[in-house]
Amino acid sequence: MPTNHRLSTLLDRFVTQLAGEIATRARRELGPAIGKRAARHKLDMRCRVAGCKNRSRGPRFGYICDTHQAKLTKRQQQAARDAWNEKREAGR
Numbered sequence: 001m002p003t004n005h006r007l008s009t010l011l012d013r014f015v016t017q018l019a020g021e022i023a024t025r026a027r028r029e030l031g032p033a034i035g036k037r038a039a040r041h042k043l044d045m046r047c048r049v050a051g052c053k054n055r056s057r058g059p060r061f062g063y064i065c066d067t068h069q070a071k072l073t074k075r076q077q078q079a080a081r082d083a084w085n086e087k088r089e090a091g092r
Contacts, residue, residue: 048084
């Protein structure tokens with residue numbers, strides 16, 4: 001049994017050193033990006049219809065508020081988004 005114990009100890013030590021070396025190299029190669037979230041910009045959640053001050057339900061719903069989703073057709077909603085995008089691009 002002493003042989004198995006020595007072999008087990010040797011393998012444990014080897015695996016620990018190997019894991020440490022892999023982690024060190026990964027940190028060095030990939031830099032600070034590991035484990036940190038990239039900085040995100042805050043989304044503009046306002047409704048894209050001109051003059052509307054309501055909060056939209058986000059990108060999943062095309063940044064159109066509930067009121068305008070009910071009142072406007074899909075084409076009108078897309079036209080409002082396109083107009084908002086053009087106005088935003090002109091302001092940049």
